[in-house]
Amino acid sequence: MLLEVQGLTKHFGGVAAVRDVGFEVSEGTIFALIGPNGAGKTTVFNLITGILRPDSGFIHFLGKPLDGLKPHQVSAAGITRTFQNLQLFNGMTVLENVMTGAYLNGKTGFVRSLLRMPGINAEDKLISKQALTLLSEVGLESVADIPAAALPFGQQRLLEIARSLASGPRLILLDEPAAGLNSAETKTLAIFLKKLKQNGLSMVLVEHDMETVMEVADRILVLNFGEGISEGTPAEIQADPEVIRAYLGEDDQIA
Amino acid sequence: MWSKSLLWPAVILLFLALPFVIDSNYYLSILIVIGLYTIIVQGLGILMGYAGQVSFGHAGFFGLGGYTVAILTTRFDWSPVFALIAAVILPGLIAAIIGRPTLKLRELYLALGTMGFGILIHTLFNEGRELTGGPSGISGIPYLSIGGLSFDSDIKFFYLVWAVVLLVLIGINNLIRSRVGRALRAISESEHAAETAGIDTGKLKLKAFIFSALLAGLAGGLYAFYITFISPSPFGFHTSVQFVLMAVVGGLGTFLGPLLGAALVVLLGELLRWVIPLVIPGAGGEYEIIFFGLILVFLMIFRPKGLGAFGKNLKPPAVKPSVAPE
Ligand SMILES: Nc1ncnc2c1ncn2[C@@H]1O[C@H](COP(=O)(O)OP(=O)(O)OP(=O)(O)O)[C@@H](O)[C@H]1O
Ligand SMILES: [Mg+2]
Numbered sequence: 001m002l003l004e005v006q007g008l009t010k011h012f013g014g015v016a017a018v019r020d021v022g023f024e025v026s027e028g029t030i031f032a033l034i035g036p037n038g039a040g041k042t043t044v045f046n047l048i049t050g051i052l053r054p055d056s057g058f059i060h061f062l063g064k065p066l067d068g069l070k071p072h073q074v075s076a077a078g079i080t081r082t083f084q085n086l087q088l089f090n091g092m093t094v095l096e097n098v099m100t101g102a103y104l105n106g107k108t109g110f111v112r113s114l115l116r117m118p119g120i121n122a123e124d125k126l127i128s129k130q131a132l133t134l135l136s137e138v139g140l141e142s143v144a145d146i147p148a149a150a151l152p153f154g155q156q157r158l159l160e161i162a163r164s165l166a167s168g169p170r171l172i173l174l175d176e177p178a179a180g181l182n183s184a185e186t187k188t189l190a191i192f193l194k195k196l197k198q199n200g201l202s203m204v205l206v207e208h209d210m211e212t213v214m215e216v217a218d219r220i221l222v223l224n225f226g227e228g229i230s231e232g233t234p235a236e237i238q239a240d241p242e243v244i245r246a247y248l249g250e251d252d253q254i255a
Numbered sequence: 256m257w258s259k260s261l262l263w264p265a266v267i268l269l270f271l272a273l274p275f276v277i278d279s280n281y282y283l284s285i286l287i288v289i290g291l292y293t294i295i296v297q298g299l300g301i302l303m304g305y306a307g308q309v310s311f312g313h314a315g316f317f318g319l320g321g322y323t324v325a326i327l328t329t330r331f332d333w334s335p336v337f338a339l340i341a342a343v344i345l346p347g348l349i350a351a352i353i354g355r356p357t358l359k360l361r362e363l364y365l366a367l368g369t370m371g372f373g374i375l376i377h378t379l380f381n382e383g384r385e386l387t388g389g390p391s392g393i394s395g396i397p398y399l400s401i402g403g404l405s406f407d408s409d410i411k412f413f414y415l416v417w418a419v420v421l422l423v424l425i426g427i428n429n430l431i432r433s434r435v436g437r438a439l440r441a442i443s444e445s446e447h448a449a450e451t452a453g454i455d456t457g458k459l460k461l462k463a464f465i466f467s468a469l470l471a472g473l474a475g476g477l478y479a480f481y482i483t484f485i486s487p488s489p490f491g492f493h494t495s496v497q498f499v500l501m502a503v504v505g506g507l508g509t510f511l512g513p514l515l516g517a518a519l520v521v522l523l524g525e526l527l528r529w530v531i532p533l534v535i536p537g538a539g540g541e542y543e544i545i546f547f548g549l550i551l552v553f554l555m556i557f558r559p560k561g562l563g564a565f566g567k568n569l570k571p572p573a574v575k576p577s578v579a580p581e
Contacts (some may be wrong), residue, residue, distance in 0.1 A: 025321065035475060049451065051447060051450075070450065070455070070457075071447070071450035071451060072449075072450045072451075072452075072453050072454055072455045074454065075450070075452065075453040076453050080451055080452075080453075081451055083447070083448065087436055087445040087447055087448035087451075088444075088445070088448070089440065089441050089444040089445065089448065090444060091440065091444060092437070092444070096437055099434075099437060100437045100440075100441045100449075100452050101452050102439070102452075103434065103438055103441075103452045103453045103454050104452075108433055108434045108435065109435065110430070110435050110462050110466070112432065113429060113430045113433035113436065114426040114427075114429055114430050114433040115426065115429065115431040116433070120433060120434075123434070124433070124434065127434075163452070164451070167452070167453055168450075171279035178443075178495045184281075218530075
């Protein structure tokens with residue numbers, strides 16, 4: 001099993017944002033985490049990536065516990081993510097954003113950088129070439145040299161995904177990648193995610209756009225008020241009355 | 256193309272010719288002091304503009320460098336070159352030790368923590384009489400000599416200091432454009448995203464802190480060889496504040512910011528010391544500070560990103576929230 005989460009619990013003050021949540025993600029699959037606003041989806045991501053510490057529960061990745069790892073160590077272990085409220089390096093170019101995402105693939109240190117020791121340019125060229133390849137896969141090659149902040153919103157979302165892919169992770173956590181995209185962009189995104197899956201990448205997808213979720217996900221876990229209320233294939237989830245109840249009054253409808 | 260590629264060599268050549276044009280030791284000494292401060296602010300600029308950390312204790316590292324040279328050359332007969340090397344290394348070591356706990360602090364607490372360190376060091380200079388000579392300091396520091404070349408005149412020292420400034424400028428330019436530079440810029444943009452990219456932000460901030468301490472130590476060591484006398488007074492809290500001011504006024508994350516900031520603050524200080532008694536007879540130092548403050552406030556209103564923020568920025572200054580992302 002690639003990722004195993006068991007009994008994950010996190011309180012903020014008296015409120016349980018995540019309570020006794022468990023799920024498993026197998027290699028090469030897309031696992032979707034859905035639920036109404038405030039259900040605890042982003043908190044689960046923050047717990048997995050070490051930004052927040054769980055009150056209790058286990059997270060195992062490739063059989064090893066992630067307990068106590070700092071976010072950068074979680075990345076080094078092979079899990080990267082995108083953010084619901086984009087966290088791009090706005091002052092950097094599109095290309096530099098992806099090159100920074102590939103930080104783990106380089107090894108030039110502080111002193112060698114200061115002195116511009118031989119070998120640095122070669123390493124940088126290689127990383128920039130790989131970054132450009134990645135950018136062309138998401139269709140951002142032509143804007144590689146403009147500042148990330150100058151991109152339209154939809155392309156910023158794509159850039160964040162490209163950046164999260166740059167270090168070659170085993171698993172990526174996508175927090176509402178389709179939010180703010182128009183329907184054409186959303187379709188392209190779904191195709192891209194399926195292509196990544198074909199290439200062997202595993203994903204946990206948090207997404208409100210049910211059409212996309214139902215199309216790409218292999219399994220789905222529904223969270224409501226921090227608790228898992230239903231888990232299964234897209235067909236099973238769509239047929240579950242409990243899920244429909246949880247979503248009543250929400251804007252998002254199960255497709 | 257032509258005018259652009261010739262501009263910088265021309266400016267540098269003109270600058271190098273300065274000592275032959277100005278035959279006053281006063282002006283030369285001001286240029287040397289600006290150079291020394293530029294070295295410190297270059298390091299502080301990396302810490303503040305990229306790693307997003309402030310230090311109100313860098314006069315402490317500056318002083319440590321100066322006292323290391325003074326003590327090792329006068330009390331232990333070290334050769335000047337080795338004393339200078341020690342003046343660079345010792346502040347770096349101390350930064351490595353205090354950096355770990357200190358850099359965990361955030362914003363105001365980090366400012367207070369580094370300020371406390373600066374004040375502690377300054378107090379040690381004053382109180383550690385056997386070693387530091389107390390308030391009256393240490394005199395008789397020899398000239399710096401490197402392989403038979405003795406820096407025994409202001410002109411020679413001018414060239415030495417500005418050569419160091421140039422080297423540091425080149426080094427920082429290399430750094431910012433490298434993998435590590437991208438990581439530093441990433442930290443100042445979004446710490447969470449930087450960590451997600453696999454950057455050990457804590458460690459990199461510590462490295463930036465150590466780097467800035469090494470440079471402050473280097474400037475301190477050079478200062479001691481230049482003045483050949485050292486006492487606690489130039490290394491107090493107000494000097495630390497001035498360094499931060501220079502970094503901010505010059506423009507964080509800009510290439511020439513440290514130089515412009517150091518030059519402006521030093522020149523303004525000299526100018527006010529000269530002008531104010533003419534305007535307000537019998538006025539003391541407190542008026543200088545008031546005018547100083549006023550001018551800086553105006554500057555920050557009209558050039559909020561600092562003097563160096565023209566043309567191509569290396570990156571915009573650091574602003575970073577530290578809560579868990581949505
Ligand atoms: N750092 C925090 N401090 C305090 N409360 C928090 C924090 N992060 C999240 N919460 C609370 O925890 C609950 C779950 O929030 P979370 O962001 O995980 O929801 P979500 O499922 O991602 O919602 P959305 O679909 O709106 O993004 C919410 O009630 C939220 O207010
Ligand atoms: Mg969320």
